[in-house]
Amino acid sequence: MIFISKIKLKMKILVMRPSPEGEKLVNILNNIGIMSWHFSLFNFLPSTSSMNLSKKLHELYTSDIVLIFSKKSVYYVNLYLNKNNLDWPLSPDYYTIGKGTAIFLKQHIKKKFYFQRMKKIVKLY
Template sequence: MIYVTRPSPEGEILTQLFNQANVPTQHLPFFNISQGHDLPNLQEQLNQLLPNDIVIVVSPQVTHVIKNYLSNLTLPVNIRYYAIGKKSAQLFSQFTTAKVNYPDKENSEGLLAKLQQEPVQHHTILILCGNSGRQLLAQTLTNRKAKVKSIACYCRKPIFYPPNILSSHIEKQIIIITSLEHLIQLELYSNFEHKMHANLVVISQRIFAKAKQLNWQKILLITSVNHQTIFDAVMLNYDITS
């Protein structure tokens, strides 16, 4: 059984991709997504940006909450837009005619590599993120003398399940983890046997390193949040029919 822990609606999309291929997959989101406490002030923050300042979109959830709670948002066109991945860029593009750039390696490290060639010193950078932020992005760009503001557009609220929800057929489990927060939440439902025998699929070097620290033994690193890339990697690396 494959377990997709990504929140709605993205989690359902990835789950459906596997199910359409007749691969048993369950959506097991670890968080509900709601409006973040900074979202009401987002328009004001955008209005203060100067030419060539930067807006970074960390996930599709940013666009989803804006559509639900701030549908009349107006974005400036003379600034630079970036997203962690292709899906985030495509969704956010509905709000602006400006190009929303994204890296080939669709994670924080990939975006930082792409921004390495961009002038950021003394520019304001708004990171549109969840309530726990993207600390690696903020810290690295701050070290490059950018004026970084993390804007909590959405809030993650944990969903709690029975402690034994993952206790069956552990050796055949494939658990897809797309953020550090999901990995930490997984600790509530996993044990020594999970960490020895279940298969963990992660999308960044940071999550991989943390999983190793938490003693997970069977980890597949994909370095992309793209649904099709995750699907292809899982189908290639695991004997789903066994």
């Protein structure tokens, strides 16, 4: 354990989370005295594309494995499925990056799936 006293650290943080979570984190950090800026490389928005999604939907239902990287992707896929009166397919194995994403996905999929924790893959029931 290291104790630091009488030294003021000048830490600056660049937060690259998508909006609005990125701005919220920057506000929290700035409020506790840690200088922070927000710059998002990408943002999640509902698609307005006229591209036919039936191929992608077919891929979702015929996949063996689905990798999920963010809560936003779960949110928008679930929004699309609900709008079209569809359910998440039960046949693929689902893997998430991060426990938060796993917990969020668990609200929508009623089956076992996997997430990485401390360099181990763990089943979430």
